[in-house]
Amino acid sequence: MLKSIELNGFKSFARKSEILIDSPTVAIVGPNGSGKSNVAEAFRFVLGEQSMKSLRCKRGEDLIWAGNKSIPRANRASVKVVFDNSNKILDIDFDEVVIERIVYRDGTNEYFINKSKVRLKDVVTLLASANIGSSGHHIISQGEADRILNATPLQRREILEDALGLRIFHYRKNEAFRKLKQTSVHIQEVEASIREIKPRFSFLQRQMEKRQKAQELKDSLKKEFSLYFTFENSYLQELESHIKNSKDIPKQKITSLEKEIETLKAKLAQLKQKPKQDKETEKELQKINKQIEKLQDRKNEILHLLGVLDGKLEVLPTGRQTNSQFTVSKEKLLFLRSLLSDLKISLSEASPAILKHSIEHAVSSLTKFLADFDLTGGQSVPNDISLQRQKILQQKTQLEKEKNEIDGQLKQLFDKRLALQKQEGQNKDDVYKIQIEIAQKSAQLQELKNEMNLLEIKEKELQERKSKFEEDVAEIIALGIRPVESNEKISAQEASALKNAIQKKKILLEELGSVDEAFVDEYKQVKERIEFLEGELADLKTSGTKLVQLIKDIDKELSLRFESGILKINEVFAEFFAILFGGGTAKLKLVKEDTQEDAKDGIEIAVAIPRKKVSTLEALSGGERALTSIALIFAMSQVNPPPFLILDETDAALDEANSRRYAEMIVKLSQKSQLILITHNRETMVSAGELYGVTMGADGVSKLLSVKLEEALSVAKS
DSSP: OEEEEEEESBTTBOSOEEEEOOSSEEEEEOOTTSSTHHHHHHHHHHTTOOOTTTTTOSSGGGGBOOOOSSSOOOSEEEEEEEEEOTTOOSSSSOSEEEEEEEEETTSOEEEEETTEEEOHHHHHHHHHTTTOOSSSTTEEOTTTTTHHHHSOHHHHHHHHHHHTTOHHHHHHHHHHHHHHHHHHHHHHHHHHHHHHHHHHHHHHHHHHHHHHHHHHHHHHHHHHHHHHHHHHHHHHHHHHHHHHHHHHHHHHHHHHHHHHHHHHHHHHHHHHTSOOOOHHHHHHHHHHHHHHHHHHHHHHHHHHHHHHHHHHHHHSOOOOOOTTSOOOOHHHHHHHHHHHHHHHHHHHOOOHHHHHHHHHHHHHHHHHHHHHOOOOOOOOOOHHHHHHHHHHHHHHHHHHHHHHHHHHHHHHHHHHHHHHHHHHOTHHHHHHHHHHHHHHHHHHHHHHHHHHHHHHHHHHHHHHHHHHHHHHHHHHHHTTOOOOOOSOOOOHHHHHHHHHHHHHHHHHHHHHOOOOHHHHHHHHHHHHHHHHHHHHHHHHHHHHHHHHHHHHHHHHHHHHHHHHHHHHHHHHHHHHHHHHHTSOEEEEEEEEOOSSTTOOEEEEEEEEOTTSOOOSGGGSOHHHHHHHHHHHHHHHHHHSOOSEEEEESTTTTOOHHHHHHHHHHHHHHTTTSEEEEEOOOHHHHHHOSEEEEEEEOTTOOEEEEEOOHHHHHHHHHO
């Protein structure tokens, strides 16, 4: 998998230096101080190590070639590692993957994957998918082999988890925690935003509710007023047409009667031009005629007033009278008065023929009148209207009383005049007949004029009702309602009730007032905003719940894999320990480090060396500790083999016998992982398939060269 590593300006490697890895095991040899351990640190650096202590420096500038007399200092240091990814062990769609890291003197770092600039996070994520990291069990430097023995139980657990390839789970868990923290922050921000706009939204919501209520009232008003509009419009049209038609016939009759009366008066004037009786009789007749004319004028005036009062009674809401009373229409009253007048005039006549004719006419008319007469039940009317009616009836009684008195006076005058006229002879008969006819037609004319007056009163009331109706329509239109004709028909009683309901709703609508159109647009915007925020809040809470569950799932998976891994490591650890010590036992044990319920179990190491009573790590000698750590590290690498393993002088403390055992284990390890061995040990060199030497001259520059075993031994000793 690992094809090469290139160093340029990194620490002591002033010039570009490249190690090509064509063998499962590559050994890098060189004397102390030559810079060979810088190769192991170059691996740490390019794989993303952030700890300056692990890179044996204090700051990023210390990683860059510092310069000498012949080679000036570099402005940057870079390390480039090349992987063969044909088996797609790295989760990226390239057969060859090149990872490069550059550090500048100002401490700035840049990362590249296949020449594309990326984040450190991208590099770490890509490597973690293949169980590769900047530090851990697969990069073991000189002196760090003992780190796992010196570590606390919890630290030892972390080292083992890293060896078991559980780094990716920790990374995912940390990433989930980071996202959960961000989600919590976002939830608080969104909730704060919602709280901020909620009062305004509530205000706008009330405005919209008021607007909706107003619209509902308008819709209801439109429907109800359309019904009322249709009824009232139709009623007014019909009433107007009725009044117009009712006026046509009386007008024609009035014109006709006026012409007839004028003709009779002309004829009467001709008769009066004939010889007169003696002057005293004539003077007396003139006096009587003036009295009759004056009384007749007053009678006509009374008849007119009675007609007006009858008109007022007719337009008042009356209903039927009580059962003990009866209703007589205005026309019938006028008819009876006219008939009574005719009879009184006829009685004053001396001619039996005229009297007989008048009586026959009266009998016929009364017979027809009684046939048409109808007694009906009654109903009550409101008190105020009843009082008006009573007042009118009192006026009528007084006028009728006066009329009766006038009729009596007229009878006496007619009798007196008749007596005088008889003295004038037959010529007077024709005059009297014309005068009677004129009187009758004048009475008829007055009745017709009264009827026209009544119609004019109704017409005036019609105009007032039309004006009020037009005002109602204008008010409705001003409220933004356009009434339309309705196909539904209603009664007058329903129309009256509807009008009251309409008036109440108009008042309600006016009380509600209008809503500024700007509020409508703002409400839509704020509503969309709050819906978006609430949706985002719901999504965030769902995401938070999922992240919490993901963390639980990761913890569960970690626990299962760790427990399973410990069992496998213990098997190999015991095997390697027995090989290195010629027997004995070694085992990893889970121990509770914290009393908290959710605390992790730590790891302790229990060993038993042959022929020695040793069970704790503290009782081991330096060599025994080195062998124990090597056995454990190799066991860890065998359970979950990393793609490559870098061992930086981990064999330094071994004697010749243990070195051979170490070399045997190296050969075994190389079957599963590529090995980069930085060593002085001959047995270790022998196990390598490829050797590189590192030398350093007086200029302090490290150089790489490919060497044979004999050369390597010479280089290592020099």
